[in-house]
Amino acid sequence: xxxxxxxxxxxxxxxxxxxxxxxxxxxxxxxxxxxxxxxxxxxxxxxxxxxxxxxxxxxxxxxxxxxxxxxxxxxxxxxxxxxxxxxxxxxxxxxxxxxxxxxxxxxxxxxx
Amino acid sequence: xxxxxxxxxxxxxxxxxxxxxxxxxxxxxxxxxxxxxxxxxxxxxxxxxxxxxxxxxxxxxxxxxxxxxxxxxxxxxxxxxxxxxxxxxxxxxxxxxxxxxxxxxxxxxxx
Numbered sequence: 203x204x205x206x207x208x209x210x211x212x213x214x215x216x217x218x219x220x221x222x223x224x225x226x227x228x229x230x231x232x233x234x235x236x237x238x239x240x241x242x243x244x245x246x247x248x249x250x251x252x253x254x255x256x257x258x259x260x261x262x263x264x265x266x267x268x269x270x271x272x273x274x275x276x277x278x279x280x281x282x283x284x285x286x287x288x289x290x291x292x293x294x295x296x297x298x299x300x301x302x303x304x305x306x307x308x309x310x311x312x313x314x
Numbered sequence: 315x316x317x318x319x320x321x322x323x324x325x326x327x328x329x330x331x332x333x334x335x336x337x338x339x340x341x342x343x344x345x346x347x348x349x350x351x352x353x354x355x356x357x358x359x360x361x362x363x364x365x366x367x368x369x370x371x372x373x374x375x376x377x378x379x380x381x382x383x384x385x386x387x388x389x390x391x392x393x394x395x396x397x398x399x400x401x402x403x404x405x406x407x408x409x410x411x412x413x414x415x416x417x418x419x420x421x422x423x424x425x
Contacts, residue, residue: 206356233411244317244402245415252411260412292356299411300345300364303404305356 204228208293208306215283215313223278223309225293231304233296234276235260236268238289239308245292251276283313318403320416328424333390335419337403346386347404347413348377357402361388395423 206227215221225234236248247260249268257268265287267279276295280287293306318337327333337346345364349357361372363379363386370377374391386403403416 208356244417247412250412296411300406300408302359302362303347303413304359305349307356308354310354 206293206295206304206306208309212310219283221280223291225276225306226274227295231295231297235294236278237292240289285313288313318405318414318416320403320419322419324420326422326424327393329393331393333393336385336387337416338385342383343405344408345406346379348388349402351400393423395425397421398423
């Protein structure tokens, strides 16, 4: 009964380093999303995917890249980390349009 | 980005009291979701609403899809200390695969 699984849980990067966050869902969902959550800003959509092999930009895509090579996985990459990318990142998935949206437990990222 | 107006922003209540919060918008929606988020954790889905006027319960929680389709309400009855956390709503319209989110209600329960 895993649902949406994110790894890692915590990460500290130095400015300029790169990293990849992994999201995996076992519900055979078509739609997957990456959000960032900052104090006072709520959840903001970074990138999303409407199916395997597809990706699209959300509200705040700059500095991030994504890939959805397999239906169950959605990867978020930071090419050159900046302190402004310090945040909590959440992955979410949904089966059909207008249905329930399920979140992972989040990744706390600090960029020094 | 677009957000739903959620109120109250925060509230202190005594254990055993009932709690009410709501989300409003000027737009019409087809689905409303309510979540609870504990510190350091991801949002956990509490209730999903799909039809105007729908009233759905999950234990001590009851949520309603507003009849105008522009708002939704969440009630918690007989609050307990573990109800502490941030509650937020999410909504989406027909044909779109993006949800918009409320700003959250921080609930604090005094034992």
